[in-house]
Amino acid sequence: MIRVTIESRPIFSLSNRIAIDPSLEKALFPRLVEEYKKEIAISVPKLYIDKSHNNIWLVDQLHNAFPDSLFIGIERNPYATIASMMLHPGFLAYKEKWKTMPIPRAIA
Numbered sequence: 001m002i003r004v005t006i007e008s009r010p011i012f013s014l015s016n017r018i019a020i021d022p023s024l025e026k027a028l029f030p031r032l033v034e035e036y037k038k039e040i041a042i043s044v045p046k047l048y049i050d051k052s053h054n055n056i057w058l059v060d061q062l063h064n065a066f067p068d069s070l071f072i073g074i075e076r077n078p079y080a081t082i083a084s085m086m087l088h089p090g091f092l093a094y095k096e097k098w099k100t101m102p103i104p105r106a107i108a
Contacts, residue, residue: 003043006051011035019054019101025061032058033065056104 005011014032018025040048055062059071 001046002049003046004049004051005039007053008039008050011039011050012052012054015052015054015058019057022057022101025058029058029061033062036062036066057101059104 011032014028014035018028018032036050039050063069063071
């Protein structure tokens with residue numbers, strides 16, 4: 001009764017760009033919402049679940065756009081998480097900017 005996407009494009013790309021550069025939110029967030037609406041529509045009657053970890057920086061905005069949504073936090077071993085992240089070239093953007101990125105309210 002569920003349909004799941006994991007870091008699918010373009011959702012993941014949009015949320016990733018916003019997370020790395022919050023100044024892009026105003027321009028990109030409406031498109032992100034539209035992409036989620038498309039995914040939800042093609043998922044009916046199933047519940048739609050997305051795993052895009054960078055949405056942790058957009059929880060409030062996404063909840064405002066989708067008030068009936070639920071957010072699930074996954075707790076992982078930090079060493080395994082970092083080892084996994086090091087395999088992805090996009091991780092370097094987070095590594096370089098982490099000190100200037102806001103702490104997500106979901107974990108603050």
